[in-house]
Structures are given as C-alpha cells and as structure tokens.
Amino acid sequence: MTNNRICKLLKTEQPLIQGGMAWVADAYLAAAVSNGGGLGLIAGGSMPPELLRDQIRKARELTDKPFGVNIMLMSPFAADLAQVVIEEKVAVVTTGAGSPGKFIDDWKAAGIVVIPVVASVAYARRMENLGADAVVAEGTEAGGHIGDLTTMVLVPQIVDAVSIPVIAAGGIADGRGVAAAMMLGAEGVQVGTRFLVSDECNIHEFYKQLVLKARDIDTQVTGRSGGHPVRTLKNKLSRRLLDLEKNGATFEELEAITVGSLRKAVQEGDKDEGSFMAGQSAGLVRCCQPAAEIIEELFAQARTLLDNTGEVLA
Numbered sequence: 001m002t003n004n005r006i007c008k009l010l011k012t013e014q015p016l017i018q019g020g021m022a023w024v025a026d027a028y029l030a031a032a033v034s035n036g037g038g039l040g041l042i043a044g045g046s047m048p049p050e051l052l053r054d055q056i057r058k059a060r061e062l063t064d065k066p067f068g069v070n071i072m073l074m075s076p077f078a079a080d081l082a083q084v085v086i087e088e089k090v091a092v093v094t095t096g097a098g099s100p101g102k103f104i105d106d107w108k109a110a111g112i113v114v115i116p117v118v119a120s121v122a123y124a125r126r127m128e129n130l131g132a133d134a135v136v137a138e139g140t141e142a143g144g145h146i147g148d149l150t151t152m153v154l155v156p157q158i159v160d161a162v163s164i165p166v167i168a169a170g171g172i173a174d175g176r177g178v179a180a181a182m183m184l185g186a187e188g189v190q191v192g193t194r195f196l197v198s199d200e201c202n203i204h205e206f207y208k209q210l211v212l213k214a215r216d217i218d219t220q221v222t223g224r225s226g227g228h229p230v231r232t233l234k235n236k237l238s239r240r241l242l243d244l245e246k247n248g249a250t251f252e253e254l255e256a257i258t259v260g261s262l263r264k265a266v267q268e269g270d271k272d273e274g275s276f277m278a279g280q281s282a283g284l285v286r287c288c289q290p291a292a293e294i295i296e297e298l299f300a301q302a303r304t305l306l307d308n309t310g311e312v313l314a
Helices: 004-012 027-035 049-062 078-087 101-109 121-130 153-162 175-183 192-196 205-213 236-246 253-258 261-267 280-284 291-307 308-311
Strands: 016-018 040-043 065-070 092-096 115-116 133-139 166-169 188-191 219-222 230-233
Touching: 004 188, 016 027, 016 040, 016 291, 027 049, 027 065, 040 049, 049 065, 049 078, 065 078, 078 101, 115 121, 115 205, 121 133, 121 153, 121 192, 121 236, 133 153, 153 166, 153 175, 175 188, 175 291, 188 192, 188 291, 192 205, 192 280, 192 291, 219 236, 230 236, 236 253, 291 308
Parallel strands: 016 188, 040 065, 065 092, 092 115, 115 133, 133 166, 166 188
Antiparallel strands: 219 230
8 A cells, every 4th residue: 555645645554544433533442543554533523622632642642653633613612623633733634514614724734634524526626626635525324424425426426526535435344345445436445333343442332232233224314304414323313303304393403302412322322312323334344343453354355355356357
C-alpha cells in the first residue's frame, strides 16, 4: 500500500478509517485502530470542548500513531470543537451533518487533513472546491445518519466527479467489501459496524451481542419522513418511531422521543429505549476481535481477492 494516496495522506499502514460513531468512538478505540495500522477517530458528537480535549490527550497516551476527530457540525459545540482540534494539533478531521466550509481554511492552515463525509456527487464536488483533502462517500447501508444512494452506485460516481481521493463507506465489514470498494475506484475504506465488536470498543455488552446476532434484515431506517434518516438495529424504539411516522408525527415529535436514546444503548444497553446504531453489514459480523486483528484480516482477505480477480474473469 506504499503508493496508496490515502496511506500517504493519513500516514497509516492501511487505507482505513474507523467510523466516527458518536458515544462509541472514544480514545481507547481510536488508539487501538491507529495502533493496528488504520486511522482511529474520536467522535466529537455533542461533547463539550474540554471533554474532547481530554479524549485527545488520552489517545496520545495510548498511541504514537496519527489519529483523528470526527466533528458533527450540527453540534452546538461545533465551533469550539473546531478550535480544540487546532490547539491540540490533531492530524485529521472528518465531518458530517453540515458543511465544514467556515472551518476548512483554519484547519488547513494548522496542517490538519480535512475529510468530509458525503452522500452525493454534488456535495463531493463542493467539498473538493472548498479544499477538502479527500472525501468519504458513505452509502445508505451504513449505520447512523445516512443518505439515499447505495455504496455500489455512489462511490464510482463520486470517483468520476472529483480528483481528490475517495474513501468508501457503508456495508463494508470484511475483505470482500474492501476489495469491492477498491474495484469501484475508492482508494480507502471507512469501517464502523465491524469495530462495534472489537475488544477495545467500550459499548455495553448487550449492544455487542445485538450486532453479533444480527441477520441481514435486522436493521431499519427511521426518520425518513422528516428528512433525517437513521439506520439502527430493530427494537421496540425503532418500531415505535416507524409507527409514529406512518401516523404523521412531526420531526420535532420524533426528535423528542429519541433524545438520549443513543446514550441509553451505548452505556446502559437499554434493549427497549436504546438507539442501537449499526449498518446492514452487521449481518456479516460474527465474532469479537482486537481492532488490530480486524484490520489485518480485512486487508489480507482483500489482497487475496484482488490478486485472484484475473482468474475469476478469465
């Protein structure tokens, strides 16, 4: 992977970014992924700035490798978090839920690599024009907040539309997904759901078991009616939300019900009222492993598949 543009950009051994999963992606998971050869991310989420600062410093105690921070731009603390990553000299920032335009110049001036998550060609072009170093093209298969297009059709169209490197996300949980992403033109992958069951991930054990037991049909999307779709594992809360949507509930009504639900999933394992965000790739996840072992397995399998592509097509 020495000639891979993503590896050069991120200064990693493998062209992999760990998903910036709110309430999940902490200093321990980020450091484990970075130590394993990928780029770990701390999820800024709705953290107050001093908590993010503490997490960044904790990660530095756990790894001497580069790691990044994901900033959700809808957070009330987004501007403060944007400043913290500059002050703490974070290597990489990924963004979601809004445009990072007003922050990019300052981040770039501080030497930070900027990688927005995008769900359309138009948005990818806009991010390139604003100075982004790469984009994560995230398909609707992903967990959490999602767009409409699948990874299969989104990635090659974005690859054709921009000159900066493209990182594929959504539905990637094994080496087959990595190989497929590369064949679509991506130069790296972002993986989230697979790392939910990594040994270093500090979510509630019930959450991990839900992922391990998930079948192909065990996720569903709520919030489409309000324009804020979210993919989670099925439970009492997700079914209730879908019923309310069918009966015309407003976005505000749905939002009031979901406040705190992700924390309930991650910290309490609340089987009824927790929001257990996970992608459709949960159906491919079958065991807990150290993060480094996951990364090694992903790329060993991908290399074998890519090496054998000629035989398959012969």
